[in-house]
Amino acid sequence: MFWYNYDLYCGLPLSMIMRWSLCMLFVEILSSYAFLLWHMIWPITLGFILAGGVRSYVPTQTIVHRLGSSRSDAGLLAAGFGFVSSICNYATISAGHSLVLKGASWPNVLVCMLASTNLGITILIAIAGFLGGAFLSVQIVTGLICLLVVYLLSPLFRLGKNTPKAEKGDGMMMNQSRWQDACDYLRGDLDMTRKDILVGLLIAACISVLVPASAWTLFFETGPVTPFAALWNVVVGSLIAILTFGCSIGNVTVAAVMWWQGVPVAGVMAYLLSGLLTIPMLKVSYRYYGGGLTVRLAGAIWISIAIACLITELGLSYWPIKLAHTHMTPMAAHVDLTLILNVLIGGLGAVMYRRGQPMDM
Secondary structure, eight states: OGGGOHHHHTTSOHHHHHHHHHHHHHHHHHHHHHHHHHHHHHHHHHHHHHHHHHHHHSOHHHHHHHHSSOOHHHHHHHHHHHHHHOOOHHHHHHHHHHHHHTTOOHHHHHHHHHHHHHHOHHHHHHHHHHHHHHHHHHHHHHHHHHHHHHHHHGGGGOOOOOOOOOOGGGTTOTTSOHHHHHHHHHHHHHHHHHHHHHHHHHHHHHHHHHSOGGGGGTTSOOSSOOHHHHHHHHHHHHHHHHHHTOOTHHHHHHHHHHHHTTOOHHHHHHHHHTGGGSHHHHHHHHHHHOHHHHHHHHHHHHHHHHHHHHHHHHHHHHSSOOOOOOOOOOOOOOHHHHHHHIIIIIHHHHHHHHHSOOOOO
8 A cells, every 4th residue: 555655754744644645545445446446347237137127038937947946956056046147145135035035945046146147157157266276175065064954954934935936028018028127127126226235345345444454363373273152263264254345346355365365264254145135135035035034034134144154164264275364366367258247247237227217126
């Protein structure tokens, strides 16, 4: 952070130093915000496109038949849908809501959402680039354990049975095409969540600039691995995720800093897996489901995350392979790929938004 450089300011009036420091701080926050926003355009847009497509093109009876049961094959199908979706946390909430409206069971909805945010293709590529292949394998194993646990435990939280709602895409309105329906849903979802998205990314950018890297390790237990120490690290890691308002790929860079500074595996994994529990995510869930159900959903997700992280941390203490807290050289930024995806997917989203009609949410 070059705005702390003493030699740069030596001999200047104090008022000028303060103005210059604030100006450079603002520029750095703005740069971080622009970076996060640029890399979130296509994942967020893709998520809303998929959510609108599910609600308008996929018949309700198909979802009920495939994802409405508690069979293991339905859970595997939900996980597979989440893997290939690989979308931003904000859009994941919207996609999950679409599945709920179509009558998918809560275990399958939660599996799909957690698979999308924690085991999607884009986040796995980012983890491999920042943290290496060994840590990537830990992320995959922990994520799979989390999916299994949430699938088995979520019925205990009395989330209720999802009754299919009549959707325009099911042929309820003959004067509109399903394409128009999808555009309407995309516009409605984006209108409802865009403020939370922009504010959440701004807060994440501010924290990434203002919080020193060494501060992440102050509250973690970095000594010998014990069940209590691992649980403490899980709690702290989740709290950091909740308070930093992280979103999808943006979490990976912070997680990399935490790992390089010596934060244990359980803390880093809890941070990465808790993206759906941030305050903006909970606000969106509250708008969809109300307070009581949102609390139960958050409880089911966090307990599943905690169990998965504890199993991973304690298992690694007995595993002969040790993870090193070394700096990795991130993969070269795929500027061209991001630009192409933003133009293609973002452009499609812009066309759909412009075509869509405002909806009463």
